Amino acid sequence: MKINLHILFFFAGLLWFFSGMNHQLNAKGRPDPFDIPLHNGQVLRIQACRNEIFRIRISPTGEFQETVMERYGIIKTDWEPIGATHKKKNGKHIISTESYRLTVDPLAGDITVTDNNGILVVERISFIQPKDAIARELAASLNTYFGEIRQDEAIIGSGKSDTPIQAQLLDEVGNLSKGRIIGVTLKEEERFYGGGSTSRTNIQHRGTALRMWATYKKTEIPMPFIISSEGWGIFNNTTAKNYLDIGRFQKDNLFVYNSEGDPDFYLLLGRQMTEVIDHYTRVTGRPYLMPKWGYGLAFGGNTMEDQLDILNDALRFREEQIPCDIFWLEPQWMEKRYDFSTSKNWNFDKFPAEPFWEKEKFPKYEHPTLFISRLHGLGFKLALWLCIDHDMTIAEEDKLALERGASLSGKDHWFQHLTRFIDQGVDGFKLDPAHTLDEHPDRAYHNGLTDKEMHNLNQVLLPKQMYETFRSHKGIRSFHHYCGGYAGTQHWGVSTSGDNGGDKVALLDQLNLGLSGFVNTSADVLVEVSDNKAAMHMGFFFPWIQVNSWYNLLHPWYMNPEEKETFHFYATLRNSLFPYIYSAALQGSQSGMPILRAMPLVFPDDRTVDNLTSQFMFGDHLLVGVNSDSLYLPKGKWINYWTGETVTGNKTIHASV
Template sequence: MQDLVYLRAMRLYAIRNRNEEGNASSMDNPHILLPIANRSYLRIDPLSHGTFRIRTSHTADIKEPPLVRYGIIHPTLSTTYTMEQNDTSIMIHTDHSSLRVDKDSGKLALFNRRGDLLTCHAENVQNPASIPGFEVHFLLSGDEMMYGLGDETREHIQHRGHAADMKVDAVSRHAPVPFLMSSKGWGLLVNTTWRHRIDIAHTFADRLFISGQDGDLDYFLFVGDDYAELLDCYTEVAGRPLMMPIWAYGLTFACHSYTNAREMIDDALNFRRDGIPCDVIGLERGWMEEDNDGKIPFPFRWDQNRFRVSSSSNYTAPFIDTLHNHGFKMSLWLNCSYDVSLEDEHSFYAQIRQFVEVGVSSFKMVVPESSFQHPTGIWGNQMSDTEIRNLFPLLLSKQMHQGFQKQTGRRSMNYIAVGYAGLQQYAATWAGNSQGESTLISVLNHGLTGHTNTTSDMDVSSPEGIHFGFLQAWSLVNSSGFWCHPSILKNDLLLTFRHYAKLRYSLIPYIYSAAHTAARTGMPIVRAMPLIFPEDPLSNQLLNQYMFGDSFLVAAFTKQVYLPNGEWIDYWTGEKHAGLKWLTPAVPFPAGGPLYVRAGVIIPTWTAGECIEEKQKEIIGLHFYPHGESNYTLLEDDGTTYSYLQQEIAETKIRCLANSTSLRAEIGLRTGRYDGMPSRRIYDVQFHLEARPFKVTVNGFSLTETSDIDKASFSNRDYWFFDRTAWTARLFVEEGAINPTSISIEIIYDLTDRRFMNQPETGNRTIAATAIVKLHHPLVKKIVDLMEAQDGHHWSLQDAAERLHVNASHLGRVFKKEMGVSFPQYILKKRMEHAKKLLQGGNSVSETTYTLGFKDISHFIRVFRKYYGVTPGEIKN
């Protein structure tokens, strides 16, 4: 019977071939079915302008694999295409790519819109019918690099030379994803849940070799101009990353495993007492009742010795209400050893509804290795242990995601360590019970496969661990097996923790907008360097740094940082640097690692509260780092529901154009609406400048400068304030509720008062205020060295001249020529910088006055305020 089907398909194709040979025709058919060698069939589905689905089978009736049957991936797209043929091949064209097919062997060649060959088959594409499974080879060019694979390896992000075992493993391969992107502009997704191997020039130096012992060959080919476009194509098929509720982008704290209700509430209240923002308190396995063997029975029940809940029909948990009263959400640890192939009333989520009813908002889904082994070896959907392994975390996460949505109408915040292709639609991930550099690589590899909501356990025992832990898509402190509450940290670590927690919470509008970008395009929040700087030959080697959204460059677990092409500003010190160089920056306390801002960016912020309130805020901060032309779009929604999928989103387009003498910033009107959207919008605008403003206007109206920061406030928008400590100009503007208008801000600089006047750009870098300057004049070099060695920053010009035995006027002239500022100005600058460090380091105002040699405190305060625009006490606080 099979032979008859094959022969009939050959005859039909021959007739069609004679009718269409040599002609290009527009095709409305959703797919092309072609008989090929080895008595096999090749099916091609052009899905979009840059996506093709390729399947081979020994039967004409090709069955859909589990990822499609269960709705994990979505190959339902279609596009118009043209097809032309000759005696040996078929050419399929979309407006973005082309695919050439050899009629006999089924070999493929993939081209971009310019006609450049991207890749092609190197061997027969289908095993003989007598050999089970599948095998396919693609040729790789000599300098081709490959990215993707999800959390399959934690050793590298560029995978050429690596052989990947695509099998979910709760210990070593948490979330393998059979997706790859090539530096040549193409990508591939293998559409199978069977275990298989992806050999990326490991066995054969010039080949990508994919093989599996079970199932048919089924894969997608993607064509894109860059990695961003490839991620967009991939997530269009494999699912866009979910938008978590806005509070999930704050801090989650998991209590010790055997905490009781009282201790849990103490953990929560200690965050509030210490002034540390936090949104989620999680319970680990100890909340559940265990049997005499220490096993957890199913369905789950509260351990009544630790967490007393009512047993009446009005089931309540008062300790959860207490958390809610203090602004916290609750998360529960779940042991997910259950047949997740069962659906409807037997689904896993059916046993979880009761906990959501009493106020649980989040679930940590733990999948031990034993979860992949059914007692009978056959699951409810008739799959074997081997076939369901890669599918298991997807079915579990999808049931939890959809169950919570159906029950509450709200977005879920469920997280899991294991996963496979498509997981990004349903759950967040964490890197398992591990910390440090390897988890950073895990996060980067997740992002390179379109999964954005991923994090790792924060190492609170070091500033470096805190630095990395708070600069991820979401933040997690896991105290389950240890005691990691920040309230018990040493004072320096506590200050660092609080500093980063408040920094993160102030950046929530920025992080949330980046999450929206991910949900639209697949571009992650944490971005490996090749994603943004693909032309930089060093980018694939940079395993200890990444872009955090569009604006921030983060380096973690390293003293060195590489700055790519462009202008960069040290976030901690304000120093400006040209790119294409390595730095070993000094990181000031309480920071824990290097952090840079890309020149030209616009960063939205808000005031960090003790938690992320669901009520939307009227006041949004905007930090401008002017440099050339820049644009930013702020994205907002209700923060909790799925209305954003119906485009209930507000967008604010912001633009800045800067040159050496002035800048112009434009803040557009909010467009779009969502439930709970504030009727008015006030912007707290701060420009990070290199020259003091001479004039500031808003919509043509001149503002008045004030030295009183309280005057330039949201209630008094006629003033602007200049903070010399940070070199920022600050003002408040309002969109307005009755007659809303866009806002135009213009600043003209005072070019006689510049931040780094004595240190202009040289070569390929900008020398910052505290950088080492090469001095040429021997007198100036000698006096600068003497002042550094003898703490001479209180000397007068006459004191300096006497030490060098030279004329004071002559020294003053050569000093100003060499340094760009007069000797007294230089001394004042050094004294004020020293004063600032002393105050921020804990010295009192009186101690600082004495140390710097001022005659009295009032004189020191007057000098300090005149220089910085704020008092010493304000700096200290």
């Protein structure tokens, strides 16, 4: 008889649960396209990318242009033929793969999805025209629903802090004549997850709508991807502002509302939600795998600290035997505060990384007796804070021009100037949201597009170009993180919850991002929290851990004795779990399975956990409960970490916190 062992860890809770996950390997290839003329004169194109992955597009002309996500290598295009078939029967078109069947009614323009045993998966996918009454009603409803969501404050610390934000509230959903809507009928029992960090109240989104537009401190990492508990999902392939209305406007319908552009989406089919996430990350890129040390503690000191303060902090971590792997420097490392330029330099009064007489000497190198080398000698890595406000399409278009032998633009590639700091020994970078998360309505991008198409995509290009610069220059993976994102960002770097602090809101971001194929997530763990000990308990079980002092003093030796002891305990516990954490990261980098796992992802048949946001699985075996003195145990046997007591599941337990 198979016995499942679980270990329960209850400060507000942590469990050990043995389970196996099977994940498919990546494949390369090219899809089979099938073009189907519809009665309304439009052309429906279906491409069977894999047995379980279909790309579906509509064109009024029959011409299908390359999307910017394809052009810049964000989504996979090299699919292999899989032998999909196309036949007509009773006036309908049937596209079949080994596993699934899509039946198209050209008169109605609808698609029905079944498996090859005839079991219904999706009753109807339809395409709604702007002239239809429901389109106008939905647009008006979304406009009202999201009218209050806007960037109403400037990014912390940036030069725009005292400038009022001009919110663009006129026509939140855009020009209705340009809008395109996909409708999907829903089964009564279906629940829906994903969407990135677009909700800070729920992880189960049926009955709500989600806004896919990267917005500072509101919806910083939208993912236009939604999963059904019934084992299917949709990735909406657009970079324009779009919305997922999941049974809110009409309880039995999902509406994908695109503010611009013809419908273009991937239908992802699987037996369970984990398979759908696997398919999504196959299309948009497998999650990033950090260097091993990236999963240790990253500590940011106070902005008034200089090189000697940081080195003393490093020594203190070692003397106190508190595991820590990374230091990063906030803007005080720069000669000019918030330097957006490509000619920045060290603040030699605080952090002389080279002798002042070698400022103009190249190539740069890691000086053996100065700050960076001394920090490395103590076993720490170093990262630098950066702010960016640049047209990143310049580098992307020059890369494409180089591939085809065309002339280059001659314009600056922003990330290239960072190689001098990499040569001096810098191991990674923190990418601030200033000003990439700001909107740029007046910018004329080098590639000819506007901010309507580029704003969301900028959130992907930023970590993409950071990764490519570091990798091409040094040949290894870097440690770099950013609080913005969009579809594909999970492939190019790691994320945080930005300036939203480390309290309950931060956990909602971790859960929703994990349900959207994002493996490496974190937050400013001890910032704006109501209980430092509870925040440590939660934060040290994030996929990666950062403590960002900024203007605070979050050094553990400055805390009261009880909090210092708690910090030491959790830092040591996390360090002891390193092989377990890195194994989960490896698993996630091949499948999209998050390290921090929302309960319905692991226990999809247990309806008690549908929208449970006070606990999560940390890897395969550990269950962490937070922000509550109760913990729900799914069916099985669990072991209390603190007492060794074996507990039978399928019930809620309580503990004194």
